[in-house]
Amino acid sequence: MPDLSEKQQKEYEEYVKQITPTTSLAKNMFWxxxxxxLICVLGQIILEMFLKAGFGKDNATSxxxxxxxxxxxxxxxxxxxxxxxKYGGAGTxxxxxxxxxxxxxxxxxxxxxxxxxxxxxxxFVIAGPVILYGILTSWILxxxxxxxxxxxxx
Amino acid sequence: xxxxxxxxxxxxxxxxxxxxxxxGKKEGEGPLGGKFDAVIEDPMFGGDSWxxxxxxxxxxxxxxxxxxxxxxxxxxxxxxxxxxxxQLIATFFGLKDMNIPLFGLYGACSTxxxxxxxxxxxxxxxxxxCSLCLTSSHFASAEKNFRFPLGYGTQRKFSATWTVTxxxxxxxxxxxSKARITGxxxxxxxxxxxxDKENMGACMAPxxxxxxxxxxxxxxxxxxxxxxxxxxxxxxxGQTILIDLMEEKGYDIKSNHMDCGIEIFDKDEQDxxxxxxxxxxxASVLCSYVLEQITKGAWKKVLFVPTGALxxxxxxxxGNSIPGIAHAVVIEHA
Numbered sequence: 068m069p070d071l072s073e074k075q076q077k078e079y080e081e082y083v084k085q086i087t088p089t090t091s092l093a094k095n096m097f098w099x100x101x102x103x104x105l106i107c108v109l110g111q112i113i114l115e116m117f118l119k120a121g122f123g124k125d126n127a128t129s130x131x132x133x134x135x136x137x138x139x140x141x142x143x144x145x146x147x148x149x150x151x152x153k154y155g156g157a158g159t160x161x162x163x164x165x166x167x168x169x170x171x172x173x174x175x176x177x178x179x180x181x182x183x184x185x186x187x188x189x190x191f192v193i194a195g196p197v198i199l200y201g202i203l204t205s206w207i208l209x210x211x212x213x214x215x216x217x218x219x220x221x
Numbered sequence: 222x223x224x225x226x227x228x229x230x231x232x233x234x235x236x237x238x239x240x241x242x243x244x245g246k247k248e249g250e251g252p253l254g255g256k257f258d259a260v261i262e263d264p265m266f267g268g269d270s271w272x273x274x275x276x277x278x279x280x281x282x283x284x285x286x287x288x289x290x291x292x293x294x295x296x297x298x299x300x301x302x303x304x305x306x307x308q309l310i311a312t313f314f315g316l317k318d319m320n321i322p323l324f325g326l327y328g329a330c331s332t333x334x335x336x337x338x339x340x341x342x343x344x345x346x347x348x349x350x351c352s353l354c355l356t357s358s359h360f361a362s363a364e365k366n367f368r369f370p371l372g373y374g375t376q377r378k379f380s381a382t383w384t385v386t387x388x389x390x391x392x393x394x395x396x397x398s399k400a401r402i403t404g405x406x407x408x409x410x411x412x413x414x415x416x417d418k419e420n421m422g423a424c425m426a427p428x429x430x431x432x433x434x435x436x437x438x439x440x441x442x443x444x445x446x447x448x449x450x451x452x453x454x455x456x457x458x459g460q461t462i463l464i465d466l467m468e469e470k471g472y473d474i475k476s477n478h479m480d481c482g483i484e485i486f487d488k489d490e491q492d493x494x495x496x497x498x499x500x501x502x503x504a505s506v507l508c509s510y511v512l513e514q515i516t517k518g519a520w521k522k523v524l525f526v527p528t529g530a531l532x533x534x535x536x537x538x539x540g541n542s543i544p545g546i547a548h549a550v551v552i553e554h555a
Contacts, residue, residue, distance in 0.1 A: 071412075071413055071414060073414075076413060076414035079413045079414065079415070079427075080414065080415065082462075083415065083420065083423040083458075083462070086458060086461050086462065087379065087380045087420060087423070087458055088379040088380070089379065090376070090378070090379060095376075143372045143374075144372070146371075146372065148372065148374045149371070149372060149373065149374045149375070151374065152374025152375060152376065153374075153376060153377075155374070156376045159374050160374070165374065168372070168373060168374050169373060171372065172369070172370040172371070172372030172373040172374075173370045173373070175370065175371075175372050176365055176370030176371060176372065177370070179269065179270040192370075193369065193370075193373060
C-alpha cells in the first residue's frame with residue numbers, strides 16, 4: 068500500500084470528514100455568546116463602578132481593562148480559564164481576557180526555562196501574531212488615511 | 222527466520238520475564254485503574270518541570286519492571302527506550318543513572334512496538350541475555366511540546382485524543398515464562414495526506430491497516446488466528462477507519478479488534494473525546510491488562526500493533542501532512 072494519488076487522498080479526506088463527529092455550530096455560538104457576553108457585562112459593571120466613584124471616562128476605562136486582564140491572568144494561573152474556554156470558545160477568546168490568557172499561559176509554562184529564554188522569548192508565542200499584524204494593519208490604514216488627506220479624498 | 226517482506230518469525234522466541242506499568246491519576250481513575258502496578262497522583266512526579274516529571278516517570282517504570290522480575294540493573298544488557306519529547310529528553314535524563322547501554326528510539330506513539338521488535342531481535346539473535354523495552358508519555362509535556370501551554374484556553378475537537386500520562390516496560394530474555402514474542406512485522410511509513418493534527422486516528426489508521434495486512438500475508442495467517450488484534454491509540458475514529466480499510470482488503474477484524482486508546486479512559490465520564498494517545502498509552506495497557514490476559518492464558522495469541530502519527534509542529538507549519546507508522550508484535554501464551 069504505497070502513498071496515494073492526489074485523487075485518492077481527496078477521497079480519503081472526504082471519507083474521514085464523513086465519519087468524524089463535529090461540534091454543533093449552534094450550541095457553540097450560543098455558549099460563546101453567553102459567556103463572552105457575561106465577560107463584557109462584568110467589564111461594564113466595573114466601568115460603571117469607577118465612573119460612579121468619580122473617575123474620568125479614560126481613567127475608568129483603563130482601570131476596567133487592568134482589572135479584567137488581572138482577573139484573566141489570575142484565573143489562568145489557577146487553571147480556571149481553560150475550563151471556562153472549553154465552553155466559551157470564541158466567547159473567551161475575543162474579549163481582552165482571552166488576550167491576557169494567551170500571554171499569561173506561556174509565561175507560566177516556560178518560566179522553568181528561565182527569565183530570558185523561557186518567559187522572555189516565549190511569552191508572545193500565541194499573542195505575537197496578533198500584535199505584529201495588528202500593528203502592521205493599523206500602520207497600513209494610517210498611510211491610507213494620510214494619503215487620503217493629502218489628496219483631498221476626505 | 223526472515224518471513225515475507227517485512228517480518229521475522231523467531232526460531233527461539235524471547236520470553237517476557239517481567240513487565241510493569243506506571244500511570245498518572247486520570248489513568249488510574251479509568252476503567253483499567255486497578256490493573257496498573259502504580260498510580261501516581263502527583264502530576265509532577267516529584268520533579269520541578271513537566272520534562273523532569275516524565276523523566277522521573279520513565280525511571281520509575283524501569284525500576285518497577287526490574288524489581289518486579291527480581292532482576293537487578295546488572296542483569297540488563299540493553300535498554301530500548303523512547304518518548305515523545307524533542308531529543309528524547311525524558312528517556313535520556315530519566316535513564317541516565319541506570320548505567321545500562323541504551324538505544325534511544327523515536328516512533329511517535331508506535332515506539333513500544335519498535336522497542337519490543339528490536340529488543341526481541343537482540344535476544345533472539347543471541348546478542349543480549351536480557352533487554353529492557355520501555356516507553357512513556359506525559360499529558361503536560363506532550364501538550365507543551367506539540368500544542369499549546371496548558372493554561373491556554375482552547376476547545377478540543379471531537380476527533381482529538383488525550384495523551385496518556387504513564388508508560389510500561391518489558392524485560393525480554395531466554396528464561397521460559399508464561400508469555401513470549403514469537404514474531405514481528407515492521408511497519409512502513411504510510412501517508413494518506415491528512416493534515417489535521419487533531420485527528421491523529423485518521424493519520425495512523427492506514428499505517429495500522431498496512432502493517433496488519435502485511436503481517437497476514439507474511440505469516441499466511443488470518444484474523445481468526447488471534448484472540449485479539451490490539452492497536453495502540455487509534456481511538457474511536459481510527460478504529461472505524463481501520464475496520465473499513467481491512468474490510469476493503471478482504472479481512473474482517475471487527476470482532477477481535479481492540480484499541481488501547483479506547484480501553485484506558487471512559488470517554489463520557491473522563492471527557493477524553495476520541496480516545497487516548499501517546500507512547501505511554503499502548504505501553505501501559507500492554508504491561509497491565511494485555512499481558513495479564515496472556516499470562517493467565519485467557520488469550521493465547523495476540524497481535525499487538527502500536528500506532529504512531531509522525532507529527533512535528535515544524536513540518537506541519539511548513540505544510541506537510543502527517544504520515545503514520547505501526548509496528549506489529551505477536552505475543553503468545555507459553
